[in-house]
Amino acid sequence: xxxxxxxxxxxxxSVLETxxxxxxxxxxxxxxxxxxGCTAQTPNEGVEKAEVDSGRRLGIPTxxxxxxxxxxxxNRELRHANEILRKASASFAMAEFIEGHRGAHGVAxxxxxxxxxxxxxxxxxxxxxxxxRLSDRARCDEALRxxxxxxxxxxxxxxxxxxVWHQVRR
Numbered sequence: 729x730x731x732x733x734x735x736x737x738x739x740x741x742s743v744l745e746t747x748x749x750x751x752x753x754x755x756x757x758x759x760x761x762x763x764x765g766c767t768a769q770t771p772n773e774g775v776e777k778a779e780v781d782s783g784r785r786l787g788i789p790t791x792x793x794x795x796x797x798x799x800x801x802x803n804r805e806l807r808h809a810n811e812i813l814r815k816a817s818a819s820f821a822m823a824e825f826i827e828g829h830r831g832a833h834g835v836a837x838x839x840x841x842x843x844x845x846x847x848x849x850x851x852x853x854x855x856x857x858x859x860x861r862l863s864d865r866a867r868c869d870e871a872l873r874x875x876x877x878x879x880x881x882x883x884x885x886x887x888x889x890x891x892v893w894h895q896v897r898r
Contacts, residue, residue: 739764739771740778808833812841823852872896 742760743753750756754768757775761768780787788796812833815825826838826849839846855861862870879895880887887895 737774739766740774743771743775808837809841812838823849827853
């Protein structure tokens with residue numbers, strides 16, 4: 729006897745048990761279908777599926793089909809994540825990247841792939857639109873930015889961070 733795991737296991741078992749008493753499998757299927765109140769195709773598909781799963785008939789077993797389906801879904805998710813990472817690698821700042829691609833992917837899926845929380849992205853946007861929300865340090869940095877660029881440019885753009893810092897402090 730073939731063991732089955734589908735939802736019509738009782739019908740499949742009944743067909744397989746009554747098959748020897750009928751001239752053909754189809755007549756056994758028709759007999760069982762009439763008794764359980766379904767179309768004959770339903771138990772027949774169940775019997776064929778059980779035969780595939782047991783190896784008596786050619787085809788893809790249920791377990792393998794489910795595994796393939798799971799792998800295809802994971803593959804789609806990975807391709808989506810890779811697309812986001814590929815676009816993010818070309819971007820200088822993650823928050824800027826998120827802002828630029830939120831229409832195509834949404835903030836949450838991008839943040840799930842990148843090492844940044846959605847709240848951080850939203851906070852960055854809020855600070856950019858309202859500079860009063862910036863910290864004292866960030867406001868000071870913004871005020872010093874022109875001076876830093878001036879010192880860096882006057883020294884042939886070769887000064888590193890420590891030298892620029894010392895020059896600005898003078």
